[in-house]
Amino acid sequence: MDLRFTEEQEMLKTSAKDFLVAECPKSKVRELEEDKIGHSPELWKKMAELGWMGLIIPEQYQGMGMTFQDGMALIEEVGRNLLPEPFISTLVASFAILAAGSESQKQEFLPKISRGEIKVSLAYLEENGKYDVSGITIKAAPRGEDFILNGTKMFVEMAHIADYLVCAARTGDSAKPEDGITLFIIDAKSPGITTEIIPTIASDKLCEVKFDNVQIPKNNVLGEVNKGYQALKDALRKAAIVKSVESVGSMQACIDMTVAYMKERVQYGRPIGAFQALQHLIADAWIATQTARYLVYEAVWKESSGLPCDKEASMAKAYTNEAYKFVSKWGIRLHGGIGTSREHDMSLYYRRAKAADCAYGGTDFHNEIVARELGFQK
């Protein structure tokens, strides 16, 4: 047992931190948030040059072949600094391609992802807003050498600039919601696709994507027809862990920022950090961050070691969802008035905490997985 990052991971964290501070300062984060497109091709290119998109893609697909755990060292810094780019969405889509894709599909897409040439996003939620698999209802019907897809996907991360979408749709009817799901990798420029940005709390460019008789060649089925559930589930489990790691980085940033402010802000002739009423609140926020951190690291370690971890991943996501909201709320409260202004960095974290909660499964959804895994009868 050694719960520290390895030396290489520490180096990766340091270089990522330096890069993000220099290339993606909060002014840039805010600028991209206010921007209609919300994507900086220059920043994306620099990230690609560092190999970030291919960090945990195997070397045979021109990635860097690092472990899942190594990748999470980077993600923690992404969370600390905030990065308004389709980085995590592309990462999650690459999980699905790795899990379900044929060798030729992997050869086709993964090197392009590694080089930063394409941005990919996972389209799985729908208008019903359900996180569980029964929420997947849109249908793809076979026709000749193609499938024809109709319906609407929701909350697709940065679909408006994605080159490809990995989309989960129904291709068969079954009593069990897990059956009859097929994953497709779809060219986002295909005729019949329309994309619109949904205004959200974090202005993070989640999209509504409408498919109107979109023709998908059968070659673009990821894995087997009707059997996409397992790969989707695996990708979403990893995504939940990724999002939790990102949140832990963000929580630490909230703590650091708030503690610094408590030392510097003077009221009643002393720094506000000298008041015990406030000390206890920040102590609680710090404890929430530490507990989340090691719960999440456990899930990272299990995932990275190939151990089963449905329970741990869901525990991590459920806990972190609430902890990040709690910590960022107290970050704002302890800052007082200034914390509530749109201009202040705390507001970025507070709004992103809600967005992180909604991404890849809310608290109740994950707690239900935990209950099942604990052995509660259904």
Add this chain to the structure above:
Amino acid sequence: MDFSFTEEQKNKRQEFFKVCAELAKDRMRGFEGFESSYDTDEGWKYHLYCAKEFARRGWLSLAWPEEYGGSGNMMDRVLFAEARGYHGVPGVDVFGVQMLAPTILACGSEEIKREFLPKIATGEIQFCELWSEPNAGSDLASLTTTAIKQGNEYVINGQKIWTTGAHRAHWSFGVYKDDLGGKPHHNMVFLLFDMKTPGVTIRPIKYIHNMHIYNEVFLDNVRVPAKVVGQEHEGWAVVNTLAAFERSNIDDIMRMQRDIEHVVAYCNTTKQDGVPLARNPVIRNRLAKIAGEVEAARMLAYRVADLQNRGELTLMEAGAVKIFESELLERFASLMTDVLGPYGQVKMSRWSPMDGWWERIYQEHFVQSISMGTNEIQRNLIAWRGLELPRMK
């Protein structure tokens, strides 16, 4: 990062669990954990029996240097604590084994080490901690009980309170003023003495759920040999050393882990209107949340153990796990007494679900949050020492 145990650790862990599971078979109904050892003669006998079983395997001196009869390392101590917590067996004297022994190792003289460590390792003497006083709780340094040196002896006068197990323990360790004109924090002595010494009077204080766990201890011209740990007048430094050896709480956390398993089994087999409680979405949701928190507590305890193993443990990290674990126990008990409805209030009896466990824990959780530095003091320490926020004068 790596959360795995080595093969050797896995084997040892298995051995710890096996022995504790065996010992748990002899446990009386409703008897559980260290605190209840003190309540009844039977409980105390069982505790001493377990202590002997552990001692003959060398488990009371885990992580001590070999020259004092120790073996293994810090991690073994954690694995052993997991097994005891999970199976709810006592046998390890929190005060002697977990607090005093490492303190003696860190700042005791060779003479003190030679005299006391072997007796702690064999379970021959059990300790209590003469610590708080009626007017010195969290602000322990304001204590007024005196120990005045006369030749090779000390004469002690005053009163201690909340002394867990004083009515059972053979010996005590404690802190007293030994220099009435001395500078604050340089006017105390850390002393060991036999609880049978004339002048020691013990009066029980019943705990909230009516168990006899702690006591008042009156010290009236108690004349004891100078068994001093550390230096005279410098007992406060020893107190601080001892505070750093407080526990990772992994035993209490493993007990909660075990409780989760019991609760799942109970909810799967207990029906309301013909439907198992396990299918009630509110119960599922609330217990899943608690289970996630127990897992988080366990990982934080491993973090503490990992730091301790490398000699890097800080008060901040130890405080975090103490606060989180104790308040989680309170939430868990509160939830379970809710889930059981009107039966949540029933003491162990033919009517009580789960042997009245939750009615008991609903009251006993205060042991965790108030003792060993209240959670509020722990929060101060996190703010002052960890986050380096200013301390108001």
